[in-house]
Amino acid sequence: MRYVDEFRDPVLAKRLAAAIRAEARPERTYALMEFCGGHTHAIFRYGVQDLLPPNVRMVHGPGCPVCVLPIGRVDLAIRLATEHDVILCTYGDLLRVPGSRRASLYKARAEGADVRMVYSTLDALKVARDNPGRQVVFFAIGFETTTPPTAVAILQAKAEGLKNFSVVCNHVLTPAAMHGILAADGEMRVDGFVGPAHVSAVTGSDAFLPFPRDFGKPVVIAGFEPLDVMDAVRLLIRQLNEGRCEVENEYVRVVTPEGNRKAQALMAEVFTLRDSFEWRGLGPLPRSALRIADAEAEFDAELRFGLHTTAVADHPACACPDILRGTKKPTDCKIFGTGCTPDNPIGACMVSSEGACAAYYTYGRFRAPEETSVA
Amino acid sequence: MTTPRTPRIRPIDFEHGRIDLTHGSGGRVMAQLIEECFEDAFDNAYLAKRDDHANFAVNAGRMVMSTDGFVISPLFFPGGNIGSLAVHGTVNDIAMAGARPLFLSAGFILEEGLPLRDLKRIVASMAQAARDAGVAVVTGDTKVVERGKGDGIFITTTGVGAVPDGVDISADRARPGDAVLISGTIGDHGVAVMSKRAGLSFETEILSDCASLNGIVADMVRAAPGIHVLRDPTRGGLGAVLNEIALQSGVGVRIRERDIPVKPAVHGACEFLGLDPLYVANEGKVVCFCAASDAPAVLAAMKAHPLGRDAAVIGEVVEDSRRFVTMETTFGGARIVDWLAGEQLPRIC
Secondary structure: OOOOHHHHOHHHHHHHHHHHHHHOOOOOOEEEEEEEHHHHHHHHHHOHHHHOOOOEEEEEEEEOOOOOOOHHHHHHHHHHHHHOOOEEEEEHHHHHOOOHHHOOHHHHHHOOOEEEEEOOHHHHHHHHHHOOOOOEEEEEOOOOOOHHHHHHHHHHHHHHOOOOEEEEEOOEOHHHHHHHHHHOOOOOOOOEEEEOOHHHHHHOHHHHOHHHHHHOOOEEEOOOOHHHHHHHHHHHHHHHHHOOOOEEEOOOOOOOOOOOHHHHHHHHHHEEEOOEEEEOOOEEEEOOEEEEOHHHHHHEHHHHOOOOOOOOOOOOOOOHHHHHHOOOOHHHOOOEOOOEEOOEOOOHHHHOOOOHHHHHHHHHHHHOOHHHOOO | OOOOOOOOOOOOOOOOOEOOHHHHOOOHHHHHHHHHHHHHHHOOHHHHOOOOOOOOOOOOOEEEEEEEEEOOOOOEEOOEEHHHHHHHHHHHHHHOOOOEEEEEEEEEEEEOOOEHHHHHHHHHHHHHHHHHHOOEEEEEEEEEEOOOOOOOEEEEEEEEEEEOOOOOOOOOOOOOOOEEEEOOOOOHHHHHHHOOOOOOOOOOOOOOOOOOOHHHHHHHHHHOOOOOEEEOOOOOHHHHHHHHHHHHHOOEEEEEHHHOOOOHHHHHHHHHHOOOHHHOOOOOOOEEEEOHHHHHHHHHHHHHOHHHOOOEEEEEEEOOOOOOEEEEOOOOOEEEOOOOOOOOOOOOO
């Protein structure tokens, strides 16, 4: 398939792997965090780690929108669906995410709640139009990639005068999470970042300029194809070797320095910053998420239904916070592959296929010692 | 057919009529539906006897029996419908034992309001699929449920078949060194059905691969009676079936991504939806495990059959106490092909 196969070419991959081996200095290690779940998925699905030398280690970041949604917000979605008799629309990935006491939207649906999987915010609007007698709520999740479409839906609902449509906004901001990881106390073993792909198409690569400047960590924006990831790894190694520290853009076929201005304007029109928002695995991070702006408050389901989020602590044995900061690997966690599996996830990183633990369990487990890998 | 028909006032209006509760009442209307819809389409002496059972002679040797329920939505999809699927599905389950399918039973659960035109079309496809596969639908049952308690129509089919002597095919017989073959491209059925799902309709030229595999299987078994394992990768796709076989046989399986046939349009749809073709359903493909020495003969038999033109050897069985299915990726790395966790859902990012 054009525009895809070129970026999965095994011959180019071998050549790039050789270049990386040649450039990586044997006397040091390189710990590189890919922020996005899309990168994590590509690394495992194509076996990218196999092509990297042993002293180049990928650290799998928190950039999976489903994984980072805190338990309290999942509980809120379940309460909304079961107690307020609404039609709750959301992206499919979220249905399996466990809230408190292993409840999930899937299970709520089995118990009679009207929960519908949609592929786009416009599908949710259609549900609202088709069911004028019911309240329809879109439970919005995701980073800067899925935020503009939510803004479009709200403005469209306003234009149509759709009174039965509202949104629970859980949109979160990538730079804020990277900032949260770097600013946290304690050990941090990341030398540089593979920067987000689709997120950067919206924010622009300039949004990442503070990271080299304030934290001394280079960032290379990369696409989601395996060759993109390898190319970014080579560029990061080169920066580290040369003592440079800057934002580079490998994904020039999509990402510009300033990003998608129209999408940014839509986001600014419809949303405003929350003072603080909890991230599963990372805890509360200041100014890291969006809520619906006062001008559009009539579409805010949290106000319409008087919803409140109750903070719920993550499982005590879960090592997600350390895994997300790169100080532990999934296999270092006591409950990895035993108490916590993709079928019965406990921690954030196991929840979606893009989470570090789920990707490791699903695609990489055969490298682990036998005793940790029997399901 | 010589059986006297039930006395009645007028023939069923298949053009405008709908299923109502009287069609399942046990009265004259039900009898009329059975005659005009089912008996006429399936047309065989067993059914015409109107007993509550079918009566047939049992030959020497081993019998094989299998049952399957069909609840697919939408009822009609590119390349088939729930009726043809209900025949292919059970015929294939019988064929996977290396058996010759002989007879089918069919149970219909009809929802009040189902257009009779749709029912007639579905039953006609079933009858055609049964004729093509050389099996007869010899007994059946019809129930009607109230509106809202079904999804138009549910069909359950049960089949019996006979296995030739010397053939012993089972998913616990894979051995290290065995070759793994597949009869053609994967994911066609799942993508064809998904393209018609509510909320997801997209244009594709992909048709469901749904087909009865007893013909190609008979050719394969003739070419190599010692075949170890046959299985049709339906729900859960190739990925699920390889894991089932690895688990049942206590072995590992290693496959090569570059050798697995996938149509470009299926590849494209999966990219677009964030799905992995390895886990997308098929309804007309067979996975075969056989001794490496038998592989060339089996492959040749597959390729000579119209349903096996794209057949390929895709991997081999290895010793692995962890029973992992691993794949050498086209990219040059390796990964696990795991069981699917829950349903395969599109990724949002």
